[in-house]
Amino acid sequence: MDDSKVTDIAGDQGMDLGSVRIADEVIASIAGIAAADVTGVVGMSSGLIGGMAEMMGKKNPAKGVKVQVGAREVAVDLYIIVEYGLRIPDVALQVQEKVKEAVETATGLSVIEVNVHVQGVGFSQVDTDEELRLR
Numbered sequence: 818m819d820d821s822k823v824t825d826i827a828g829d830q831g832m833d834l835g836s837v838r839i840a841d842e843v844i845a846s847i848a849g850i851a852a853a854d855v856t857g858v859v860g861m862s863s864g865l866i867g868g869m870a871e872m873m874g875k876k877n878p879a880k881g882v883k884v885q886v887g888a889r890e891v892a893v894d895l896y897i898i899v900e901y902g903l904r905i906p907d908v909a910l911q912v913q914e915k916v917k918e919a920v921e922t923a924t925g926l927s928v929i930e931v932n933v934h935v936q937g938v939g940f941s942q943v944d945t946d947e948e949l950r951l952r
Contacts, residue, residue: 844884844886847924849861850919855915857899858898858899859939861895862934863880881895888926891929894932897912899939900940916928
């Protein structure tokens with residue numbers, strides 16, 4: 818694993834038992850799962866490479882997530898698709914709160930910012946399934 822993509826964190830007990838290393842991809846996955854769990858988020862937006870991997874059948878919880886990790890803090894950028902008809906600022910605020918809590922709880926790092934980039938609007942899978950049944 819590339820050392821520049823891994824974060825060392827010290828134990829909270831002050832004992833020198835070794836180090837804990839968290840890969841950036843792990844932090845991105847935690848953030849992506851937390852964001853996808855928010856009501857109103859119908860998907861995560863990815864670039865061409867993420868879309869190609871998804872077409873090949875690989876699920877990636879870090880899709881649409883970029884993290885910048887410092888010594889004890891992390892900044893997260895999320896690229897989401899919001900459900901049509903919902904108030905975008907409300908959904909974005911819920912995403913920010915949930916991602917901050919999830920990353921801080923799981924990693925012990927301080928989340929200094931969660932930037933939400935709304936890339937589009939869409940319909941939830943449930944809505945799409947109901948529309949297909951009505952036809």
